[in-house]
Amino acid sequence: MKQQLLAITAATLLFVACNNEEKTSAESSLKDSSGAKTEIKDDGKKEQAWIPVDSAMMNKAWAESMTLGEPHKMLAKSAGTWTADITMWMADGAPPTKSTGSTVNTMLFGGLYQQSKHKAIMMGMPFEGMSTVAYDNTEKKYVSTWIDNMGSGILVMSGDWDNATKSLNMSGKMKNPANGLECTEREVFKPVDDNHQTLEMYGPDPKTGKEYKMMEIQYTRKK
Structure with a gap:
């Protein structure tokens, strides 16, 4: 036992x-x-x-988060008024349509954020849009939001600066209102010099869903 x-x-x-x-x-x-x-x-x-964090850690982290760096200085270089030459393609291989517009860039909150207000005529209708771009010191990424008068959603994008191509590459997801499917939008922003910039936008082809270049904008600083 x-x-x-x-x-x-x-x-x-x-x-x-x-x-x-x-x-x-x-x-x-x-x-x-x-x-x-x-x-x-x-x-x-x-x-x-x-x-757990204490007050010293919190104060140090917040101070670093709100500190201006080289990415913010790059955004500040775009402050001012720009004219926009816009080329759009409604589908891959479709003939281009051209229009003109204007953009006003303003730095907010001591240079932490760039706000852009856009006006143009697109497809024969007045177009207005507004974006906010920031460099998030915590995430170590650029982040942007976009709204306009031709939709009711908010497009959120994020990305990185590519030293090899000297361009800012951003991407985000949104729902296609026509078929309800989530799709990826991508843009490439490239400063050419102090007075010229280009923006290329990519998205899904309406028929195939494959990525194609939807829009190209040539910006010239207004003197």
């Missing part, structure tokens, strides 16, 4: 020890590269556990 009791006790201790070891191993595997733990929710998704 004693031998059976000892055997059961030993087996129980072994099970608990193994279970604790597996738990410790699982907890270790749930740490990301920064050492922060993640938690697995009921739906199976991982969620990073909150990392």
Whole structure:
């Protein structure tokens, strides 16, 4: 009887020890590269556990977040009024349509954000749009929002500066109002010199869904 009791006790201790070891191993595997733990929710998704911060850490982080850097200085170079020569293609291989417009760029909140207001005639109708562009010091990325009078949604894009091509490459997703499918919009912004810039926009072809160049805008600073 004693031998059976000892055997059961030993087996129980072994099970608990193994279970604790597996738990410790699982907890270790749930740490990301920064050492922060993640938690697995009921739906199976991982969620990073909150990392406590003190006032000194918070003040330092916010100071760095609001500090102007070279990306903000680059955006500030575009401040002013620009004329726009616009070329559009309604589908891949379709003949181009041309129009003209104007853009006014203004830096906001001490130079942290660039606000752009656009006016043009597109497809015979007055067009107005507004964008906000920022360099997010925390995310280390450029971020933009776009709204206009030919839709009711907000397009959010993000991207990086490419030193090789000297261009800003941004992309984001939106729903196509015609078929309800999510699609990717992409743009390439390239400063040519202090008085000239180009913007190329890419999106899905209406028939095939394959990416094509929808629009090209040549900007010239208004003197």
